[in-house]
Amino acid sequence: MEKKIRVLIAKPGLNGHDRGAKIVARGLAEEGMEVIYAGLWNTPEQIVETAIQEDVDVIGLSILSGAHDVLVPEVLKILKEKGVDNVIVIVGGTIPLEDVKLLKDYGVKEVFLPGTTIPEIAKFIRQIVHKTE
Amino acid sequence: MSLEDCNSWQKLLKQARVYRVIVLWKALSTYNKHLIIMNSVGDTVLKQIELERRERERAKKGLERKNRFETLSGIEIKCFYKPEDIKNLNYEKDLGDPGHYPFTRGIYETMYRGRLWTIRMFSGFGSPRETNSRWKDLIAHGETGLSCAFDYPTLLGYDSDDPLARGEVGRCGVSVSCIKDMEELWNGIPIGRITVNYTINTPAIYILACHFALAEAQGYPLAEVSGTTQNDMLKEFIGQKSYRFPPEPHVNIVIDIIKFCVKNTPKWHPISVSGYHIREAGATPVQELAWTIANGITYIEKCLEAGLNVDDVAPIFSFFFACGDNFFEEIAKFRAARRIWAKIMRERFNAKKSSSLILRFHTQTAGHTLTYQYPELNIVRVAIQALAAVLGGTQSLHTNSFDEAICVPTEKAARIATLTQRVIAHETGVADVIDPLGGSYYVEWLTNEIENRAWSEIEKIERMGGVIECIKSGYFLVEIAKSANEYRRKIEGGEIEKVGVNILQPAELKYDFKPLKIPLELEYERRKLLSEFRKSRDLQKVNYVLDKLRRAAEKNDFLFPVVLEAVKSKATIGEVMHVFEEVYGRYREPTIF
Numbered sequence: 001m002e003k004k005i006r007v008l009i010a011k012p013g014l015n016g017h018d019r020g021a022k023i024v025a026r027g028l029a030e031e032g033m034e035v036i037y038a039g040l041w042n043t044p045e046q047i048v049e050t051a052i053q054e055d056v057d058v059i060g061l062s063i064l065s066g067a068h069d070v071l072v073p074e075v076l077k078i079l080k081e082k083g084v085d086n087v088i089v090i091v092g093g094t095i096p097l098e099d100v101k102l103l104k105d106y107g108v109k110e111v112f113l114p115g116t117t118i119p120e121i122a123k124f125i126r127q128i129v130h131k132t133e
Numbered sequence: 134m135s136l137e138d139c140n141s142w143q144k145l146l147k148q149a150r151v152y153r154v155i156v157l158w159k160a161l162s163t164y165n166k167h168l169i170i171m172n173s174v175g176d177t178v179l180k181q182i183e184l185e186r187r188e189r190e191r192a193k194k195g196l197e198r199k200n201r202f203e204t205l206s207g208i209e210i211k212c213f214y215k216p217e218d219i220k221n222l223n224y225e226k227d228l229g230d231p232g233h234y235p236f237t238r239g240i241y242e243t244m245y246r247g248r249l250w251t252i253r254m255f256s257g258f259g260s261p262r263e264t265n266s267r268w269k270d271l272i273a274h275g276e277t278g279l280s281c282a283f284d285y286p287t288l289l290g291y292d293s294d295d296p297l298a299r300g301e302v303g304r305c306g307v308s309v310s311c312i313k314d315m316e317e318l319w320n321g322i323p324i325g326r327i328t329v330n331y332t333i334n335t336p337a338i339y340i341l342a343c344h345f346a347l348a349e350a351q352g353y354p355l356a357e358v359s360g361t362t363q364n365d366m367l368k369e370f371i372g373q374k375s376y377r378f379p380p381e382p383h384v385n386i387v388i389d390i391i392k393f394c395v396k397n398t399p400k401w402h403p404i405s406v407s408g409y410h411i412r413e414a415g416a417t418p419v420q421e422l423a424w425t426i427a428n429g430i431t432y433i434e435k436c437l438e439a440g441l442n443v444d445d446v447a448p449i450f451s452f453f454f455a456c457g458d459n460f461f462e463e464i465a466k467f468r469a470a471r472r473i474w475a476k477i478m479r480e481r482f483n484a485k486k487s488s489s490l491i492l493r494f495h496t497q498t499a500g501h502t503l504t505y506q507y508p509e510l511n512i513v514r515v516a517i518q519a520l521a522a523v524l525g526g527t528q529s530l531h532t533n534s535f536d537e538a539i540c541v542p543t544e545k546a547a548r549i550a551t552l553t554q555r556v557i558a559h560e561t562g563v564a565d566v567i568d569p570l571g572g573s574y575y576v577e578w579l580t581n582e583i584e585n586r587a588w589s590e591i592e593k594i595e596r597m598g599g600v601i602e603c604i605k606s607g608y609f610l611v612e613i614a615k616s617a618n619e620y621r622r623k624i625e626g627g628e629i630e631k632v633g634v635n636i637l638q639p640a641e642l643k644y645d646f647k648p649l650k651i652p653l654e655l656e657y658e659r660r661k662l663l664s665e666f667r668k669s670r671d672l673q674k675v676n677y678v679l680d681k682l683r684r685a686a687e688k689n690d691f692l693f694p695v696v697l698e699a700v701k702s703k704a705t706i707g708e709v710m711h712v713f714e715e716v717y718g719r720y721r722e723p724t725i726f
Contacts (some may be wrong), residue, residue: 013301014285016374019415019501022614022726023621037726040374043297065285066541066651070300094505096540096648113642114505114538115634117625 005129006056010038010047012075015065020092024060027118044074051087057129063093073106088128204462206419208582214574222577231567235475237468238568239526240491245564251529252554253330255497257282257307258541259651260659261317264307268322274548275555278529280330282306288375290336290710293659302656305541310663311705315343325353329360335377337364338386338693339709342700359400361451364390365407367428367600371609372410378717380601386692388435393693395445402451404432405495412455413501415617418466419583421455423590426473431600433482443482447489456522457499464570465579467525473584496522497531503538506633508644511535516553523557524570530554540648610725670703678702679712686716
């Protein structure tokens with residue numbers, strides 16, 4: 001049997017709007033992925049640590065507070081420092097188009113904006129993960 | 134009638150009585166022996182009847198767009214309503230004139246003919262200075278009351294130089310760490326004359342103490358200061374998620390604040406029991422209503438336990454609801470809310486004053502309904518939602534800005550949102566007649582339906598041990614996850630239609646405004662200012678008051694006066710909240726999604 005894709009969904013920072021994060025966590029689980037939901041108030045360090053411990057293929061970060069331009073690059077930086085190069089990072093939230101490019105330049109694989117469906121996210125993850133394997 | 138006839142009648146009657154007894158006996162014995170079978174057979178029969186009824190309706194409809202029409206709470210609705218749908222409605226008992234029990238039609242006799250609702254725009258970003266100038270701009274564009282949005286570090290009670298605050302300072306609200314920040318926020322605005330709503334919960338005690346200290350320093354007597362602190366911690370565990378301690382100590386602080394206000398600031402609403410965040414987290418309108426009322430009941434009970442009198446407390450309670458996409462459902466929800474609360478206050482808590490029975494509420498158009506696609510269309514959505522709030526009898530209203538699915542409101546978007554309320558108020562005539570939809574077969578039926586469903590949900594929560602138990606058991610999280618997921622499925626499946634999202638999608642995502650961006654430099658500047666502020670204080674004095682606060686918290690003493698002292702001694706928000714966290718500990722919710 002094919003190995004299940006493992007996804008860590010986390011909310012970095014102090015923002016408590018967890019509706020989107022939980023919806024994506026549940027949706028991806030329904031799509032057959034192994035989902036770890038890290039809950040609220042994660043520091044970038046904690047997120048990377050959990051990702052390593054749980055041996056995930058994907059980190060999904062949900063931010064709605066405008067702090068994405070600080071917290072997302074930090075997660076990517078720490079991943080690099082720890083030598084983790086087989087984990088892809090995706091982001092979701094209220095993010096202006098101008099910042100989508102910025103985040104991708106930092107190394108984010110995709111930014112999912114409001115209105116994205118679960119099958120779209122799942123399809124993207126499968127394509128990327130199966131390609132890297 | 135002949136004698137013979139008479140005899141045969143008696144015989145028949147006797148037989149009938151015997152037959153009745155047999156039937157009853159049979160039914161009882163079957164009931165006893167085959168309870169489970171009976172139930173399942175009964176259920177199957179009922180299901181079959183329901184299915185057949187639906188089938189018939191569907192066949193009859195044939196040409197209708199959907200197989201099932203329902204509200205966002207999942208209430209199935211018919212194609213039209215008529216007198217028999219509300220045949221038990223009693224005007225005096227169920228509606229009453231505006232300003233009269235059970236206040237279904239409105240809480241005041243004159244409503245908007247006397248005074249329009251307060252145009253209260255939730256606003257705040259960046260530094261206190263920037264928010265101050267936005268507030269002044271909004272006042273110049275027709276705003277009549279202020280509402281303060283704080284950034285996440287402030288909402289959780291962290292100083293702007295706390296390591297956990299990085300990236301979040303001033304980003305989605307104003308950053309406030311000390312009394313000096315509050316002074317800047319209010320610079321040039323008469324703090325004692327305009328009402329303000331502080332959307333603040335975990336550190337509400339600190340922010341309110343700052344406000345009172347500032348008003349006093351500017352020469353306004355506390356008895357005259359008017360406004361609202363949200364200060365509703367129960368809904369934080371259900372919706373907004375900016376709690377830090379376990380529910381019990383948080384609720385104790387809520388009651389502490391209420392206690393101070395009852396005695397010292399009769400014009401201040403110390404609590405705004407909020408459904409808005411519950412709804413935004415994914416709850417249906419019925420869940421929003423029921424859980425908010427259940428939270429309200431919990432607070433009233435805690436106030437009574439603390440020795441307060443119901444007629445001192447209830448008149449300063451206020452509420453806060455969302456107004457979403459389903460126009461009539463929202464209006465019915467507001468009407469049902471007033472009726473339920475009036476009944477609870479009179480029948481359950483024996484409140485005597487009329488002002489104790491009324492549910493006064495603020496409304497915000499629902500943020501989750503805004504779309505990233507065609508953002509300008511949000512102006513239309515917001516206008517329709519605002520109209521529903523007005524037809525539902527709101528006391529104050531915030532209208533969302535069209536760019537909020539993308540960024541913190543830009544100045545232009547915030548102005549349009551504010552002026553939208555002015556169009557409704559001055560151009561449409563809807564403010565001239567109170568509760569104009571009262572008596573509509575549909576609206577009255579829906580009001581009843583929502584009320585009934587809310588009552589059963591409230592009873593269910595009480596059977597499970599009350600709100601705090603349900604928070605700890607994860608009940609609300611499970612139910613919200615279910616509702617939010619259901620909404621998501623219906624959007625993906627097309628049962629709920631959103632223009633630009635699942636119908637009539639744009640070819641590409643774009644917008645022609647420049648999103649408001651809070652520069653990161655602000656965070657560095659805020660850290661610098663706070664460090665200067667720390668240097669300006671008498672540290673011994675600060676430590677003395679913080680120690681005093683710790684002892685008061687440990688002994689469950691009255692906290693507000695000590696926090697007031699701490700604020701005046703220049704203790705920061707982070708220092709005060711840190712003391713509380715040391716005493717009360719940290720809370721984390723069960724992992725449920």
